[in-house]
Amino acid sequence: MNKIEGRRYLLSLPAETQKLIDDVMATTIDMCYEITGEDIGFFESAAYKAFKYEMMSHIIDNEYYDRKEKCWKNISNG
Numbered sequence: 858m859n860k861i862e863g864r865r866y867l868l869s870l871p872a873e874t875q876k877l878i879d880d881v882m883a884t885t886i887d888m889c890y891e892i893t894g895e896d897i898g899f900f901e902s903a904a905y906k907a908f909k910y911e912m913m914s915h916i917i918d919n920e921y922y923d924r925k926e927k928c929w930k931n932i933s934n935g
Contacts, residue, residue: 859911859914860907860910860911860914861910862914862917863909863910863911863912863913863914863915863916863917864906864910864913866913866914866917867909867910867913878909878913879909882909882912915929918931919931919932919933920932
């Protein structure tokens with residue numbers, strides 16, 4: 858999956874679900890700042906949208922980010 862397919866999927870969802878996804882992402886970004894003290898900022902809306910679409914593609918592919926190995930892994934493969 859890629860950002861384009863992630864965007865297509867996101868835009869196929871109802872407006873309420875899209876808003877929920879934005880709210881969850883904003884909360885997650887805020888929580889990461891609280892935990893790490895590192896500010897996560899997007900200086901233009903296109904950068905945030907690209908991030909959001911890429912995250913959607915990982916969600917669709919059932920992937921999570923393994924911080925130890927610094928790579929994306931499929932949930933079913935662990």
